[in-house]
Each structure stands twice: as C-alpha cells, then as structure tokens.
Amino acid sequence: MILSYAIWIPIVFGLIILIYGSERPSSGVRYLALFGSVLGFIATLPLVFRFDETTAGMQFVEKFSWIERYDINYHLGVDGISVWFVVLTAFINIIVVVAAWEVITEKVSQYLASFMILSGLMIGVFSALDGMLFYVFFEATLIPMYIIIGVWGGKNRIYAAFKFFLYTLLGSLLTLIALLYLYNATNTFDIQTWHHAPLDIVEQILIFSAFFMAFAVKVPMWPLHTWLPDVHVEAPTGGSVVLAAIMLKLGAYGFLRFSLPIAPDASMYLGPFVIFLSLVAVIYVGLVALVQKDMKKLVAYSSIAHMGFVTLGFFLFSPLGIEGGIIQMISHGFISGAMFLAIGVLYDRMHTRQISDFGGVIHRMPKFSVFMVFMAMANCGLPATSGFVGEFMVILAAVDYDFWIGLLAATALMLGAAYSLWMVKRVLFGAIANKEVDALTDINGREFLMMAVLSICVLWMGVYPKPFTDIIHPAVIHLLEHVAISKL
Amino acid sequence: MELLDLIVLLPELVILLSACMLLVLSVFVKETPLAADGMAREVFDTPRGANLVYNGALVLLLVIGTVFALRIPDLPIYAMMGLFQADPLANLLKSASCFALLISLIYSRQYLVDRGMFRPDFIVLALFALLGQCVLISGANLLTLYLGLELMALSTYGLVAMRQDNAQSTEAAMKYFILGALASGFLLYGMSMLYGVTGSLDLIEIFKAVADPRINHLIMAFGLVFIMAGLAFKLGVVPFHMWVPDVYQGAPTAVTLLIAAAPKLAAFALLFRLLVNTLLPLFSDWQPMLIMLAVLSMVIGNVTAIAQTNIKRMLAYSAIAQMGFVLLGMLSVFDDHAYSAALFYAVTYTLTTLASFGFLMLLSKKGYDCETLDSLKGLNKNYPWFAFMGLVMMFSLAGIPPTVGFAAKLSVLEALVDAEYTALAIIAVMASLVGAFYYLRVVKVMYFDAPLREHEITGSGISRGILGLNSIAILVLGIFPGALMALCLNVMRNTLLGG
Numbered sequence: 009m010i011l012s013y014a015i016w017i018p019i020v021f022g023l024i025i026l027i028y029g030s031e032r033p034s035s036g037v038r039y040l041a042l043f044g045s046v047l048g049f050i051a052t053l054p055l056v057f058r059f060d061e062t063t064a065g066m067q068f069v070e071k072f073s074w075i076e077r078y079d080i081n082y083h084l085g086v087d088g089i090s091v092w093f094v095v096l097t098a099f100i101n102i103i104v105v106v107a108a109w110e111v112i113t114e115k116v117s118q119y120l121a122s123f124m125i126l127s128g129l130m131i132g133v134f135s136a137l138d139g140m141l142f143y144v145f146f147e148a149t150l151i152p153m154y155i156i157i158g159v160w161g162g163k164n165r166i167y168a169a170f171k172f173f174l175y176t177l178l179g180s181l182l183t184l185i186a187l188l189y190l191y192n193a194t195n196t197f198d199i200q201t202w203h204h205a206p207l208d209i210v211e212q213i214l215i216f217s218a219f220f221m222a223f224a225v226k227v228p229m230w231p232l233h234t235w236l237p238d239v240h241v242e243a244p245t246g247g248s249v250v251l252a253a254i255m256l257k258l259g260a261y262g263f264l265r266f267s268l269p270i271a272p273d274a275s276m277y278l279g280p281f282v283i284f285l286s287l288v289a290v291i292y293v294g295l296v297a298l299v300q301k302d303m304k305k306l307v308a309y310s311s312i313a314h315m316g317f318v319t320l321g322f323f324l325f326s327p328l329g330i331e332g333g334i335i336q337m338i339s340h341g342f343i344s345g346a347m348f349l350a351i352g353v354l355y356d357r358m359h360t361r362q363i364s365d366f367g368g369v370i371h372r373m374p375k376f377s378v379f380m381v382f383m384a385m386a387n388c389g390l391p392a393t394s395g396f397v398g399e400f401m402v403i404l405a406a407v408d409y410d411f412w413i414g415l416l417a418a419t420a421l422m423l424g425a426a427y428s429l430w431m432v433k434r435v436l437f438g439a440i441a442n443k444e445v446d447a448l449t450d451i452n453g454r455e456f457l458m459m460a461v462l463s464i465c466v467l468w469m470g471v472y473p474k475p476f477t478d479i480i481h482p483a484v485i486h487l488l489e490h491v492a493i494s495k496l
Numbered sequence: 497m498e499l500l501d502l503i504v505l506l507p508e509l510v511i512l513l514s515a516c517m518l519l520v521l522s523v524f525v526k527e528t529p530l531a532a533d534g535m536a537r538e539v540f541d542t543p544r545g546a547n548l549v550y551n552g553a554l555v556l557l558l559v560i561g562t563v564f565a566l567r568i569p570d571l572p573i574y575a576m577m578g579l580f581q582a583d584p585l586a587n588l589l590k591s592a593s594c595f596a597l598l599i600s601l602i603y604s605r606q607y608l609v610d611r612g613m614f615r616p617d618f619i620v621l622a623l624f625a626l627l628g629q630c631v632l633i634s635g636a637n638l639l640t641l642y643l644g645l646e647l648m649a650l651s652t653y654g655l656v657a658m659r660q661d662n663a664q665s666t667e668a669a670m671k672y673f674i675l676g677a678l679a680s681g682f683l684l685y686g687m688s689m690l691y692g693v694t695g696s697l698d699l700i701e702i703f704k705a706v707a708d709p710r711i712n713h714l715i716m717a718f719g720l721v722f723i724m725a726g727l728a729f730k731l732g733v734v735p736f737h738m739w740v741p742d743v744y745q746g747a748p749t750a751v752t753l754l755i756a757a758a759p760k761l762a763a764f765a766l767l768f769r770l771l772v773n774t775l776l777p778l779f780s781d782w783q784p785m786l787i788m789l790a791v792l793s794m795v796i797g798n799v800t801a802i803a804q805t806n807i808k809r810m811l812a813y814s815a816i817a818q819m820g821f822v823l824l825g826m827l828s829v830f831d832d833h834a835y836s837a838a839l840f841y842a843v844t845y846t847l848t849t850l851a852s853f854g855f856l857m858l859l860s861k862k863g864y865d866c867e868t869l870d871s872l873k874g875l876n877k878n879y880p881w882f883a884f885m886g887l888v889m890m891f892s893l894a895g896i897p898p899t900v901g902f903a904a905k906l907s908v909l910e911a912l913v914d915a916e917y918t919a920l921a922i923i924a925v926m927a928s929l930v931g932a933f934y935y936l937r938v939v940k941v942m943y944f945d946a947p948l949r950e951h952e953i954t955g956s957g958i959s960r961g962i963l964g965l966n967s968i969a970i971l972v973l974g975i976f977p978g979a980l981m982a983l984c985l986n987v988m989r990n991t992l993l994g995g
Contacts, residue, residue: 077981144897158944166944177932181925188913
C-alpha cells in the first residue's frame, strides 16, 4: 500500500486544504500543507529503504479491478527506473510548499492545494502499471498546472497557460489512440503484457510515433519545445520548479516505460532520428540559451538542452547511456529546481528577471551568491556535482556508439559552462549596478534551508552516486535485454 | 386494451392523467393578489396554482422515474398490438428523462419566478414534452414514433415561445417551429417511402422486409436519405444544425435546459430505433452518411464554438460537436459494445448539460441573465465553490480525466478503434483538441480574470445542493465509471437480444 499512500496522502491533503482553507487565515493552511507534504515524503521513503536491488521486476505492487468493462486495473508498482522519481516528486513538493511560504499571498489555499494534488497525480504517473491509469494521471496533471500558471503567473500568463495545456493535450490525445490500439490488439491495458505483445514493424512505428508526440512534447524535444520557455517565464516560482524538476521527466519516463519496450524495433529503427533531435537540442538550444536576456528563459532553454542529454542517452541502447539519462533526470530535478528557486528569490526582491537589471548582487547577498554559483557550476556539469555524473555517463556511451556523436555531445558541456557562468558573472559579480541592487537583503533562514538541502542532494549525488545506480542498474539491464529481442 | 397493456403503459398514462389533472386543478386554486408589476416578489409569493402544479410535478417525476428505473432489468415486452415496446433501453432512457426533467425543474424554479414564467402551463407543457419523449422512446411502430416526436416537439415550441414580450425568444420560437416542422415533414416523407416499399409501419416487419434482397433498393435508399435528414435535424448535427444555436441562445435558459438535456436522450432513442432496430440491413447505405454527419458536426461544431462570446450559444455548438461523438458510437454493425458506448455518452452528456445550464441559471438574477463569457469573470474570487463546479463541468465537456466526459469519450473511441475506424478516431480527438480551447476559455474567465461585477447566486438551498451533487457526480462517475458502463452494456445487450 506504500504507493497508494504516496499518491493519495498529498491529494487528500490537497482536498482538505481546498475545503478547509477557503475562509480561514492562510498561516494554518501553510502548516497543514507542510505537514501533508512531509507526511507524503515520509510515506515514499520505504520505497528506497525496502527496495530489493536483486530483482528487475516490479515491486510494491498493488492491483485492484477499476473499470471491469475494459479490464482497466488500479495497478501500481515501481522498478529501479521509476522509484527515484516517486521520491523526488514528494521531495520537490515540500520545497514548493516552503518556497511559497511568504511569497504567495493571494488565494493561498488554492495555490497549495493545486500543488499537493499535482504532486499526488505525478507520483501516480510514475507508479502506474496500467496504460489507462497512466493516461488518466498523465492528463489530470494538466488541470492543476493550468490553474497554477493562469492564476499566479506573470503578465502573459493566460497565453502561457493555454499554450501549455493545448500543446500537451495534442500529444496525449494521439497517445490515447495508441493505447486503445494496443488494448484492441491484446485485450488488456496491462503495460507489462504490452511489452510482450507481438507487433509488426508498421504497427510499431505508428505506435512509437503516437507515443513520441506525447512524450517529446513533454520532455520537450526540439522542435516541439517552444512552449516551455513561454510557460517558464510566466509561471510562478513553484510552478517553474515542479515543471522543470518533475513534469519534464514524465515524458522521458514515458520513453522508457512505453516506447522502448513496446516498440523495440521501431525504437532501434528510429533511434538515429531521435539521437539527431537530441543533438540539435543539446547544441542549438544551448546556443539559444546563451543569448537570453531573461534569467528564467535562460534556465528554461538550458533545461531543454539537459533533457536532450537524457533522450540522447536513452536511444544509444547501452546500459551506460540509459543509466546516465536517468541519473541526469534526477540530478536535473535538483539543479533546475534550485536554479528556479534562486531566480525566484531575486524576483521576489527586485520584481524583474532581466539579467541587465542586475550586477554585483554578491556584495549585498553573499550567502545567496554562494548557492547560486554552486548551482550554476552544477548546471554546467562540474565534477563532484550531480550534473557531472549523468552527462559524463551519457558522453561515454555516446563515444562508444560513435565518436562524432560523443564529440558533439561533449561540446554541449562547454556551451553549458558558457551560458551558466556568463549569467552568473553578469548577475552576481562586478560593481553594484543600481539602487535596487544596493537595497537587496540576503536570503532568510527559510530560503537558506531550501537551497542548502538541494545543494546537499546535488553534492551527495555528485560524490557518491552509487546508491542511485545500484537501484537503477538491474531494471535498466532488464530493459535492454528486452529491447534487444526483436518482436518481428 | 388488455391488462398487460395497461401495466406496461401505466407510467405514461399516469403522466398524461396527472398533467391534465394538475392543469385543471390549478385553475381552481385561489390566487393571492400579485404585486403591482404583475410579478411575484419572493419564492413564497409565487402563484399558488403554479406552486401546486410544480410540487405535484416533482413528486410525479420522482415516482415515475423510479418506476422506470426499477423496470430496467425487465425483459423486452410489446404492448398495444406491437405499437409500443418497453425494452431495457426504453426504460433506462425514460428513467433518465424523468430525472433530467426533475432536476431541470429544481434548477429553474427561481429563474422562472424572477421572470414571471412560473406558471402552471409552463410545467404542464414540460410534462407533455416528457410524455412525448416517453412515447417516442418506446415507439415500436413508425406512427408511435412520429406521434411521440410531434408531441414532444409541439410542447417545446410552446415553451420556447413562452416569453411573449421578448423579441429574441419569439424569433427563436418561430425558427424552431418552422425548421422543426420542415424536419418532421422530411421524416414523415421518408417514413411514407418505407411504408410504400415494405407495406408495413411496424418496425419489426420493416426490418424483415428490408432484409429481403428482392426489395426495391432505390426507393429504400431515397427514404433513408429523408429519414437521415429528419434525424440529423432532431439531433442537431451538421448540416442540419442551424436552429440549434439560435434556439439555445434565444430561449430563456430554463427552456434551453429543457431542450438541451432530456430530448437528446429521445433523439438517441429515435436514432437507435430507426437505424439499428429497423434499417440495419441498409447498413452500407446509412453508414457513410453517418460518418459524414459525425465528422462535420465535430469539426464545424468545435471550430465555430471558438468564435462565440455567449455561453449559451457556445454550449449549443458544443452540443452539436458532442452529438457527433454519439453518432460515432452508432457506426458499428449490431455491436452492443459500441452502442452501449454511445448510450453511455448520451446519458453522461445529459448529466453534464443539466449541470452547466443549472449553473448559468443560479448565477442569473432578476432582470439579469448570466449568459456572456464576461459575466463569469472572476467568479473564483467571490464564489470559489461555484467556480470549481464550473471547472468540473468544462473539463468534463472537454473530455479531460478524471471527469465523466473522459470516460464517455474513451468508450466511444475504444469502439471506433475496435471497429477499425482508427482514422476517424484520430479526427475525433483532433476535433476535441480544438474544442478544449473554448472550454478552457470559460475556466480562464472564471479563474484568471478579475471580476467585472459582483456575482450573486440565486435559487434555493435545495437547488444549490442539487447542483453541487450534480457536479460531484460528474467527478465521481469519471473516477468510477464502471457501474454505469456495465449498466449501459447490459441494457444494450438485453435490448439487442430481444429486438
């Protein structure tokens, strides 16, 4: 029942907050949300501690009949690929609740409830083993996110909310058809049965394409990425954190759970194409990030570039590549979350995100600057940070696959260093740029705590990633063995 | 009339007699003098005759609806020498129609009182429309079908025209009447051709005759075209949809609700009786027409709805698109799964429609109709619970999980993919993608925009409570659709076995 607790504790708390909080002062609501999110996080911890690293099968499985008419089951379970994301989602949820503490003053209960419900739904996506259950969770996440962007977002929030919703819906509706097609072919919505469903190459390519639309939009992969910068710029800090840290991973996770095992031949066949798109994301989008004037937009583009590493790793079909991709996903969850928090900290004080409005922040916010520099370093993949581990593994796998692909991917490290450090230089260093910067105050205890916790995670993963890889490894090997067997 | 006939027909007879009796009784009730402007002041100040009829109607609907619901498991049965049939499908649809009318009346009470329309004749006309629906749903003969259809249509024409002082209402009533009469003419003409070729008005006899390969196929095809045109008109699907937006917008919201909710169930029954029960052998002829109607409805309905600023008009175009989805479920040949998906869609769509128009009525007040998008602006600020209900309805209409609209779309799409119409399924989802835009826009004005004016909720505690339950039902049925789906499947299976 651990997974059910992980899903439903935040959702139930969200509903309680929604009902209880509408007419009460917001401080009680905040503590309630904090309590709920911590409880939800604690509920996920047994998943890691009691995880059996010797098997690649699904663990903590729960299965109940849900809609008998179509043989849809409430079927949950995690393996090495998904377990970390369940924990990560619950963890980020705490950060988001804390980040909103003094910042959000309008409709606090609705804000917190949206995030609590969103967190539960996303855990549902990561742990669903039934295709339709997955889809319901996957789609339902759109509703709270739409509200979050639209109500608490920036000036252009309505455009961003619509773009987010419709873009994602476009992809997922095609996926729905693919799910129904698979159901029709196998008479079940069970994902693990689908893995062994015999499909000819045309079917596989069509199914792969349908899934690709949904997941590539979500990741997002070039050229379907244009929604992400717009949405990030308008979303409130918490929204950006969840979006970058968790929501993007839903797409990448989908590749591993659906595309590769269900359509292995199509994945092999179209692999080079995906690798090409990933390389474009890594290099071209990296270059685009370089010229951004808005900090959030810069980090958004850097997210796309980093997610390019993830998809690149997946479609190299080597253990190193896929594990590197997964590590990169987890690490990016911490780093991008921290980057958006840092930008949020600045935005709360200055109400601007334009890089040109800053300069010399370090003189007024030394503690903050330490964290920001550290996160920027992690973002460009400095050894001993988590950013390094994933990217290095993927680059190794890429060199193994083809030297030139490895070389191209490696250039991205330089680009990453360029845009991250250049931004840090313009924002933090130099002389104090203007009066507003002069009046800045350093981060308070709450902000310090959030940044410190995230920094510890980044360091820990960078220095000693073994606990992560140990859990991931068996599942990845199993996946690759499965993909290697042609369905034709 | 034999005893068995009496038992089968009893609910309809009770509706007929009670409607007549209530109308007569209301004349003898002594009225308290009205206020100077001729309108009632308060809920308690309503005309006593109307009050009597209203309460009587509520009790009647509750009882009859329950009776129909209890009859759902019964085996199909024919009465009146094969003119009338009570199969599980009929009982389910009639029960749903009764409850739909019951809920509509609860929602519209204050709205009607505020507009001086809370009169005995309004409620009695609504009851007659319901009677027409019941007869239509149970029709086993072309004449019974037509009789029911006309009774329903004539009563609704009267309802639309009730606000004599309102030019828009009158215009809508005229349009509705003329176009509706034209459609009835089409239908009747098509029926006469069927009769001419097969020599019978009985649905089963016609079925047998049509299945005979020696039939005059050309005339049958002609008849079919006319019948399809008439049907399309009654369902309100493209290209026979022109009346829908005007009538939805022009009629008072209470009447729009009466047109938009239960009659869709009756239209579904008519579609099922004529195409599946009767003309199934002509499958290859009507199927392409149905595909055309469905695709055009979904595309044109959804695209046109984007341009609307009036919510009632927008919901009209949305209804056109949703009916396209129902048609998609009817494409398969004698497939209980597909038909039950269409049935599930029709029933749950009715549930959502009830909520959405009830929502608009509770937000209206005396002298002010909540019907433009702007009037919903910032609702979340003043009434978060109401805004949330609106959000649930809109996401259900858009078909986003976990609402019942998604479960309905899922079952229809599954039927399509199952019948290897995958391309149609893709067109359908792309049309819903377009549709999502305007449903999202309603959520946007409620949640993202600042209020333009103070909102005010009218209506009694009961109507608010029912609306809340209705919205929760949309959500709960979306999370647990299994029972209703199984019911629809069982009903369809038993109906097809008996038919």
